[in-house]
Amino acid sequence: MRLLQVALRAEAQERAAAFYTALLGAPPAGRFGPLLFFRIGDVRLLFEEGAAPALIYLEVPDLHAALAALPDGAAVVEAPRRIFVHPDDALGPERAEEWHGAFRDPEGNTVVLVALVRS
Secondary structure, eight states: OOOOEEEEEOSSHHHHHHHHHHHHTSOOSEEETTEEEEEETTEEEEEETTOOOOEEEEEOSOHHHHHHTOOTTOEEEEEEEEEEEOSSSSSSSTTOEEEEEEEEOTTSOEEEEEEEEOO
């Protein structure tokens, strides 16, 4: 079993398309009527009117740089902070510090940016 798709709210599809094209650095992978898709690796991000707001986590190499480069319309809701240090490799690299910072997109979804800082 593998994760295939995550659904996010998009009350304004064109606004969501522009925002996530800027955030992800790639255009939509497809549009089918009222459905808008992006890809992150093997996972599809589906944007749909009427969907519940989502909370997703995206790994970035540099948390501070990623937050500083957010597209227009993003509202930072959590400043960067260390969440914990991985005691083993069960959820991430052993001894890596996990840092989070979060923003809300123009559609009301919350995106947490995660950086794994290896010591």
